[in-house]
Amino acid sequence: MQIDILTLFPDIALGPLNESMMKRAQEGGIVQIFAHDLRDWTTDKHRKTDDYLCGGGQGMLLKPEPIFAAVEELRRENSFVVLLTPQGKVFKQATALELSSQNHLIFICGHYEGVDHRVVEELVDLELSLGDYVLTNGALPAAVVTDAIVRLLPGALGDSRSSEDESFSDPNLLEAPSYTKPIDFRGLKVPEVLLSGHHSKISEWKREQARLRTQANRPDLLH
Secondary structure (H helix, E strand, O other), X not given: OEEEEEEOOHHHHHHHHHOHHHHHHHHOOOOEEEEEEHHHHOOOOOOOOEXXXXXXOOOEEEOXXXXXXXXHHHOOOOEEEEEEEEEEEEOOHHHHHHHOOOOEEEXXXXXXXXXXXXXXXXXXXXXXXOOOOOOOEOHHHHHHXXXXXXOOOOOOOOOOOXXXXXXXXXXXXXXXXXXXXXXXXXXXXXXXXXXXXXXXXXXXXXXXXXXXXXXXXXXXHHO
């Protein structure tokens, strides 16, 4: 897989992706990740990427010219273009799974008041939002979405089962609590069932704990 990120802040997008499993996935040839400065596709001496809103309004808007030029240069026949924007579909694990099957992803990172809507109309296959809040720009969301996708690629995680038994593997349940050694820490003990070696009882305990945790933290998932 190849991922191209179009942003005014390439270092912000790449920072989290050059560490840990994301770094190993790139070194292992599982994915190629590039972050491009949108200013590289401007044509004026000031490298201007934004302008005032037509019809008035607060703030500035990313101009269509550099975005069109960048996408048209990078896009291939099988490319899938995603815009990171507060107006997009809320990103979920199921979406990460769908995107992990793509061969080439191009992420457009919004900034200021967003992008000229002609970009959405002509270039974008999917608008994505991390949630019901607004960030300064789309570079961090692009990194978050990239991380969620790459860890689903074969070979990206040390154990292929790691992505199968976690929160949102079942879209209606969070992951059950987990414990490690020491067994007794400051009087706080690991539940005995996890030490029993009885796999069916452990599975039953995990299912019930996942339900209780979901009920406490995300009851909307249960409905």
